[in-house]
Amino acid sequence: MSRRSPALLLLALVAAWLGLGVVTAGPAAAHAELVATDPGEGARLAQAPEQVTLQFSEGVSLGAGYARVLGSGGDRVDTGTPAVDGGAVTIPLRGDLPEDGYLVTFRVVSADSHPISGAFSFVVGNGELVPVGAADDGVDVDPAVAAALPAARWLGFAGLALGVGVPVLLLTCWPSGWSSPRLRRMAAGGLAAVALGAVLTFLLQGPYAAASGIGSAFDPALLGATASSVHGLTLLVRVGLAAALALVLRAVWRRAVPPSRPALLLGSVLAAGLVVTVAAVGHPVAGPWPGLAVVATTVHVAAMTVWLGGLAGLLAGVLSRDGADLADVLPRFSRLAAGSVTALVVTGVVQAVREVGSPVALVTTTYGWLLVAKLAVVLLVLAAAGISRVWVQQHLGVARPRPAGRRRVTAHAFAAAEEAEADPAVDSAAGARAEVQAQAAAEDRPVLRRSVLVEAGLAVVVLALSAVLVGTPPARAEIARPVDVMVPLETTAGADGNVQISVDPATTGPNTLHVYLFDAAGQLIQPVEIRVALTEPAQELGPIEVPLAPAGPGHSIGDGMVIPTAGTWTLTVTVRLDEFTARTASTTFPVR
Template sequence: MIGAAFAASLTLVTFAGPAAAHARLISTDPAGGATLDEAPESVRLTFSEAIETTFAGVQVFGPDRQRVESGEARVDGERVIVPLIDDLPGGRYTAVFRIISADGHPVRSQFRFTYDAPAPEPTETVAADPTESPGATEAAATETPSVTPTNEPDADVVFELQDAGPGTAVGLWVARLLNYTALTALAGMMVTALYLLPAGFGADHRRWVRRAAWAAGLWAVSALALFTFGLSSVAARPLPEAVNADLVTRFLETRFGLTVLTQTVLAAVCAVLAVMARTRTMAVAVAGLAAVAAAAIPWWGHAGTDELTAVALASALSHIVAVATWVGGLVMLIVLLRHSNADAGTSAQRFSRLAGIAFTVVVLTGVVNAALHMGAVANLWDTTWGRLVVGKLIAIAVIGAFAWRNRNSLLPRIAASGGAGRSAFRRLAAAEIGVMAVAFGLAAGLASGIPADAEAASRIQSVVSQFGDGQINVTVDPAEVGGNLVHLYFLASDGTQREVEEPSLTFTGGGETLDAELLVAGPGHYTVLSQQFPSAGEYEMRVSADVEGQAVSTTATIVVR
């Protein structure tokens, strides 16, 4: 069964198409590395999905390293627009940006473009007026020199992007892990009170619900910690500097901030209701409210930004509830078998049925969740997120093997004999819980990380540049040392592909010029199947072609990692 589930996982991931899950930069205007004949009026960035309107920052630095924006950045859906001042001098410009995607992840980077400003026309010589002083006549007759700022000093300048520091990243991971752990403890205690214990709602049942109040309280505290560290990450300021009224108010305008705070409140209400619960109906209400609060996790995460939002949310919530029920129930069953006088056989039988259902749901929904954000099977080993998924799949397979042994050997013995085999079950269950802890850590990394499809897409260098009366569009994938796939499109003024004569593509960097071997892939479309880059760094890309009898060329800069 485990082998079949693992094979099904790989099959579904293999045939899954790309899905939007994390904002990534698609294009810029001006294009990165482009050389412009006219001064741009603004800088525009287009992302793969809508981004948060707050905390969107774009700074543009001129050749003298001074900022040249004339106003604040404006967010319009998936676009960010920042206006520039008039009369820009010629030279190289660097645009630095940091935005917040809808799932709460900061996205930051920088790109450069060059403005090739025309030289000022010389001042005409004016005949001297006898009434003017000689100094004035000499000044009028002098030509204004052409001043072209050099690009060399900027070539090696790295503009630092503001960051909250490593403490915030660690705090976010720990807060997420505690959030999952507290939810799991709460689920296990409620499952014990409402399902594993014998029928009714006596003193033992109420005792377990009161214990659940402590778990709900820890859940609320962990959610508040997640809110605090999330604020620090989004605002790019370390704690406690990030905690001020203005930043908190702006953070609450983001989906992540509002959803996490909502979970904090709901978890606190669960704790209060659990303390007050005296009947089974109230206990069921606590469990139901906890399930609603758990829905915040997929909503603030990757599932809430997916194109198939309903499917992603339903799958992610089912996965979370199944894992919490399974793991929490197992831990509490160990406690019952060790300390409780309850009917061990009945509890073991009930948990066996529950664990079988939960494991099936975990495997199926885990595959769906990974497939929605994997993009391609190669991303399983080519991306950090993909490798975390593989690690989690292995952990689930090991857990499934332990669960199979428990369900088919030890639990039937306990149920049949009223308690025999408890020690062996506890030892195997302890090992199962240890592997589950590893899986929880991997899950926290998946929730905090960039999904595989977004990570893979962010590696692609894309350049759009003016080419005669049209444009060229060049992509270099993955823009790393070694072999790269290059696509070159020649576009007419109306955006359609057009045929050209004698196209050529070269990359110059590291003291050598690399000639690309262009293969025709269609009208106006050429590819390079394996463009080799021997070293990392900046490369000047030159594209030349004969367009309707006119020789046209353009240059741009790409960065190879």
């Protein structure tokens, strides 16, 4: 594989995805979203329900969150502990609730460990709707927690590269390096960073899920909620694996020789376990194709560990020595790095397609822009890696033999070659050329060291962006949000009934529209006539009439409703229940 192949492969795969995504953008997935409620948002009921049910798009847990129902005065009217069954959360209510407005507020944790919060209201009898804004307090993540979590993840990522990547470098490229005290300290420090990062993430997950301050990190209730979750257990397992691998490596370094077969087998199992505990949490375990996502992420994390850990080992070991091992180590690592980068490129594109979904999401969501920034830095890293690889090929002759006429050798090196060939102590011209290569490599070592330093420095930025991406909702979940709202039917005398409007997936192109009509008592009613129109005032589009078909009493459906462009659209429902009075209801929603 040429030195340009990883970069060209990355560009080719991204271009293919961009081209394919333009015509095959799919619906939203990944990251739990509220898809239905019972009672519905804004519903007016004749009598109080026994419970409130929230249905999410994927499995959730309460963890350190909550799900509760409040009366108009702010008092709680739910009773007992909410039940969670997959993506359904059921909140039992007290009996004999009076006529009033009620506010349902929730904060649950999705399978990818991110909290989802929201609120909606409904009315029993002649009560007034409680404003949803009354639930806004206490739902945002504390700024200190929001800053500390990515830092803890970055610490774990960097530690994994050192704690696992440096031993891999020694096993595959530099067996004599097991005697290096500096590399021993790097690997031990890396494993300590993995454990520390996992502990910090464990402590911060509770405040993150509960939207509480960083001072609540040691709250027993929050710690217990985190420990009982899959995410929390995975973090604790990661701490144990890091400690066990540190003990194995300590025994190996005491002997200052490559590990024995039993130690190698045990260390490999522990290192693989560490990689899996990093890959099998967060976004990969939620959304579509979780099996494929976990495998791809595992390969991605392993390749990152081998490549970046190897770079750190080269800087601290080989490139800081007198060069005795340079000719042996660098060609081997060059091939290892090329394979790692190729694996990173392929699995990275697989992850991007899954988490972003469509090219539009790259430039319309926070996750997309972060991914674009990471891609740009990765290209710079590949450019720096290309410089390093050219140096290795020119000075140590690996991977791509170059014609003798194109090989760059200094005048001093030519003179040395002539003297070496004339020296009877040199067995052959090949031996002389090897000495010339070693001497030229020693003279030009600063060039290689600078390029590897740039490569490693940019890699640190990539790790930081990765740590932020892990905590950012996937673009696929942000770009398309189905609409499901209850709005009042307005007449000249005021509100008279409600209409429930559902638009799925609320993206450009074909959508499915459902319209349900309710009278003031919350019962479905059949209209004499119903019309739906779409407008986009900012772009002066519309009104666009939406064809409807009856789907049951009080229920109409617009299957294949086409929204032509992105923007903030207004959907207006006009209803005639008799020959004399027209009622209207409208809602606005974003389309990306």
